[in-house]
Amino acid sequence: MSDAGTEATPATAHEPPHEPPREPPREASVDVIQRELTAFARRARAAAARVHPEIPLVSYTLLSHIAERSGCRATDLAAHYLLDKSTVSRQLGGLEKLGLVERRPAPEDHRVQVLHPTEAGLTVLATAQANRLAAYQERLKDWSGEDLARFADYLLRYNAEGPAGLPDPR
Amino acid sequence: MSDAGTEATPATAHEPPHEPPREPPREASVDVIQRELTAFARRARAAAARVHPEIPLVSYTLLSHIAERSGCRATDLAAHYLLDKSTVSRQLGGLEKLGLVERRPAPEDHRVQVLHPTEAGLTVLATAQANRLAAYQERLKDWSGEDLARFADYLLRYNAEGPAGLPDPR
């Protein structure tokens, strides 16, 4: 599907002329969204590294997830973040070596290991969270509460819609 | 430093009670934004790799930028995307080796090289753009035009606000 055309194809030419053209064409918006999200992605990493060189990095997200749902398994994390098991395994290895998470074997299924944050993990997480939050807060300080809420909502909605454009019939 | 608490700290407890609590507290929104943007970043890369294994890298974005402002310099790219010069240099090297961009020395300043997309570059870009747009389009197909426009707007606004929370007295 999608004749999304090479650059500015006439895909939008079929709009009925009686509609007020106040709103930019979907293509333009989608394009902006695509580009800006990508741009963000780059910056986010750099910023995170800057704000928090301590915790080796993106594992922060995993740690955060673990803290939220204590007792989850590695596979859950992989599924949730669309990561390979090996990636998760290594990330967890790093977190464990840092003493931020514990991997406890599950009594009823000796294959799985249940994940728990340690005290140190929670502390680190709290600090990191605070730092990042502060950075975001600073950056978003001029936004109205309403805009913030709506923006957050859009992002949630976007990310909720199945993994990365792959068909995910849920 | 920072007692932002692990999960749901009382940092928000100082809201005047006479305000209607219809709107989530700023902290919550900011937190969601932070988390979701980060989550997106992960997925985006995976998705991009999937959609477009051809152009080996994320340099697609750089190519896109070059195509848009033909004649820009490497430093511009680095500044714009908050990347190290070396990173940009290598990315450009890759793009050049693939015959997608040209690096021409600037006549008036022999230090800089002016960047231009090649024919092939434009073609590849167009294809990639179309693919990605299609993917995004598909994903966003249930969004109203209004929501799309607003989301795009928020992202633009977010990314426009100076590099990553670093003080940037421009």
Next chain:
DNA sequence: GCTTTCGGTTGTATAGTACAACAGTTCTTT
């Protein structure tokens, strides 16, 4: 019981990135 499936680890490879050191240019300052 044997085979398949599941959860996780390890080997290997690649992309992307940064930092530091460097090379050639241009601008400034004396």
Next chain:
DNA sequence: AAAGAACTGTTGTACTATACAACCGAAAGC
């Protein structure tokens, strides 16, 4: 004008994040 500072870009090195494939042990199905 010579010396030095500032700028543009490249190269050496290292590290994180990630994937894929091969594997191991445990559990489930036949």
